[in-house]
Amino acid sequence: MLKKIALASMVLMFLFPSVSHGQIKTFKEPPFEFYKVSRGDTFWYIAQRYGLDYKKLMELNPSVEPRNMHVGEVIRLKASAESPSTFQEQVVQLVNQQRAKSGLKPLSHRADIKNVAQKKAQDMINSNYFSHTSPNYGSPFDMLKTFGISYSYAGENIAKGQKTPQEVMNSWMNSSGHRANILKPEFDTIGVGFYHGAWVQMFIKAR
Numbered sequence: 001m002l003k004k005i006a007l008a009s010m011v012l013m014f015l016f017p018s019v020s021h022g023q024i025k026t027f028k029e030p031p032f033e034f035y036k037v038s039r040g041d042t043f044w045y046i047a048q049r050y051g052l053d054y055k056k057l058m059e060l061n062p063s064v065e066p067r068n069m070h071v072g073e074v075i076r077l078k079a080s081a082e083s084p085s086t087f088q089e090q091v092v093q094l095v096n097q098q099r100a101k102s103g104l105k106p107l108s109h110r111a112d113i114k115n116v117a118q119k120k121a122q123d124m125i126n127s128n129y130f131s132h133t134s135p136n137y138g139s140p141f142d143m144l145k146t147f148g149i150s151y152s153y154a155g156e157n158i159a160k161g162q163k164t165p166q167e168v169m170n171s172w173m174n175s176s177g178h179r180a181n182i183l184k185p186e187f188d189t190i191g192v193g194f195y196h197g198a199w200v201q202m203f204i205k206a207r
Contacts, residue, residue: 033077034164037069050077062086063118063195070196074163088114088192090165091201095182095190098173102183107203113191116147117200120158121193124200130160140202151204155181159199168199 035046043066047054058066061075069075089109096106120143123134137143140156157178162168172178181187186205193200 034074035077036163037071037073037075039071041069042066043069046075046077052077073196087165087194088118091169091192091194091199092190094165094169095201098169098182104183104185105188107187107190110189110191112147113144113149113189113202113204114193115191116143116149117191117193117202118195119143119147119193120156120202121195121198121200124158124160124198125196130158130198132156132158144202144204149204150207152207153186153205155184155187155203157181157199157201157203161197162199163197172201 035050037046043057043061044054046052047057057075057077058064060077064073064075092107092109099106120134120137120140123136124130127135129135133139134143137146141154144151144154157172159168159171162171172182181201181203184203187203189204189206191200191202193202
């Protein structure tokens with residue numbers, strides 16, 4: 001696994017894509033079991049192979065386009081009822097675990113900020129770029145304002161290529177700049193986006 005890390009500014013930090021090698025098809029990390037998509041795979045085929053309901057499989061992976069599954073993309077096969085049901089919620093849970101270890105208050109996962117972070121993740125994939133500055137929305141600060149988010153302080157972490165919430169959190173926590181955003185006492189709210197391997201954390205201090 002080759003990982004590259006670069007720092008943009010005091011608040012705007014990001015990770016470059018990770019590159020993996022090998023032919024691992026399935027792997028486990030509680031509470032999910034994951035599957036790595038191969039050429040020609042469909043939700044129906046994967047469900048038949050593992051004895052699953054393909055409709056439920058699609059529900060577990062709402063950010064995956066059924067007619068445009070990417071080779072190497074990782075999808076979830078199973079989820080336990082007591083655990084967060086989406087990658088986004090798992091990231092928030094992991095963020096708040098790290099904040100608790102540092103004696104910090106948990107961040108609230110606000111739906112409107114989550115929506116902005118999700119659109120940023122989708123935008124990075126659909127417009128084929130990896131940057132804090134979107135060719136369509138501008139900076140994260142511009143984007144938050146465009147979607148009517150009021151804040152007194154804001155920041156963003158982005159990453160691309162990590163397969164699971166735990167993997168991307170490990171990458172962020174092993175980078176001083178990203179860790180600083182996650183553990184910044186001033187922030188009280190977060191929104192997390194995930195789409196086809198692109199990860200976005202948007203942090204704000206509400207007014």
